[in-house]
Amino acid sequence: MVRATGPAQTARSSLTEAPRHFRSSRNAAGLLPIMTSSSTVPGYEADIPRHDIKPATLALVLQGVAFAATFAAWLLLTHIFLLEPNFLALALFQGAIAMLLSGIFRMAVWWRFIQLIFPLAVFWTHGLSIPSWVYLSGFMLTVGLFWTTFRTQVPFYPSHEGVWRQVAQYLPRDRKIRMIDIGSGLGDLLLYLADRRPDSCFVGAEIAPLPWLVSRVHAYLRKSNARFYLRNYGKMDFAGFDVVFAYLSPAAMPAVWEKARREMLPGSILMSYEFEVAGNRPTAILQQEQGTPPIYVWHF
């Protein structure tokens, strides 16, 4: 289903032309306009903190401060008051301080909860005497899968067939296309599209090694012509593509929009599953059924 947002019908029927309102209202610098009537991801803007530190880094720093305070408390209790330390209480104390500091620094609510739980989880798992190789394996798997999520703020989370079908239906049929999935994950979207559009070119850019490796092996086994690169999409030139697909996060979208605005050529299409761009009304919104996340589409 396509929910029209003004020029959506125009965009649907003429995929090679930018919608009229986009073209007519370019500003003096020749850039696409910033629309003012879009909705934003609910609850997202309200939580934007005033500082510039990535949440994972801030969480680590605050947990470190909480640990230092707890260590000082432990010294006080054992050396001055000569009390027997209760490590469960100390873990709870550290978590509570970290949670309080996270609130002061306006971290998202779920981060505050993690901050509270983290020292308790360390205390609890320490008591289980789990062999160290289990921790190492878990760490390696997490690093391979999520890589620099702490920096990109985009976790690995695959889309599903309903989304791939909608994308396939929306792609221009009257010509060959070049499409890129920025953050291609396991590559399933592109493998699906490449099977159905052997005339066209499908490229994936993925920053995390493990999903990238899976996508490469998968493409090889399926003899797919989809190509996957272990690369930061920031280093790919969007001008080389007719369609750019993104399934990232609200935090990544402003930079994606800026890059798209700079590089994408007239007639090209940006699609973003689930995440819109604050202040930029999409040309079309594709939605399978009520209550499921839509795909936002912008025609340049």
Ligand SMILES: C[S@@+](CC[C@H](N)C(=O)[O-])C[C@H]1O[C@@H](n2cnc3c(N)ncnc32)[C@H](O)[C@@H]1O
């Ligand atoms: C939500 S998943 C989407 C996966 C895939 N597009 C799909 O539809 O199933 C986002 C992916 O983007 C990747 N990613 C995040 N930042 C990236 C970057 N700067 N360059 C390339 N990939 C990135 C993540 O590693 C993750 O695998």
